[in-house]
Structures are given as structure tokens and as C-alpha cells.
Amino acid sequence: MARAPAATGDSSSCGHDGFHTMMTRYERDSGLLVYCRTCDSCGALVGELGREPYRPSFDPRGCQGFTDLAREGRA
Numbered sequence: 001m002a003r004a005p006a007a008t009g010d011s012s013s014c015g016h017d018g019f020h021t022m023m024t025r026y027e028r029d030s031g032l033l034v035y036c037r038t039c040d041s042c043g044a045l046v047g048e049l050g051r052e053p054y055r056p057s058f059d060p061r062g063c064q065g066f067t068d069l070a071r072e073g074r075a
């Protein structure tokens, strides 16, 4: 996975006028994916692009139908 260049951490003197990186963070309590931009020079959050509801759900039998077909030689 590509990572943003290391930020300096000093946002007080940065104009945030260089490159920005889009990233996503997950707010577990509210169940939201937040799309935002950060400044590559200082790492500061410079804008939010949107929010989308998301609650991960795992179904341990989600592939059962496909594995059954494979076992039967029909896939």
C-alpha cells in the first residue's frame, strides 16, 4: 500500500500549498467512513471530501455456496 511522504509535523508555518494526499479514516462509534485530504508537507488535515455510512459485517459462511459447488465438481 502506498504511503504519503513523511510529514514534518509543523503545520503552523505551512501554507498547505503543496501536494495533498487523499485518505480515509473510519469513525467506529458513528459507523462512518470519512474521506479527507492531508497536507504532504506537514500532515495537517486540510479538507473533508465526504462521509459514508459503513458497518463492517462478517459472514463466516458467506462463501459456503461456492465451496459446496467446488466440492461437487460443478464450479
Ligand SMILES: [Zn+2]
Residues within 6 Å of the ligand: 011, 014, 015, 016, 017, 039, 040, 041, 042, 043, 044
Ligand atoms: Zn501543510
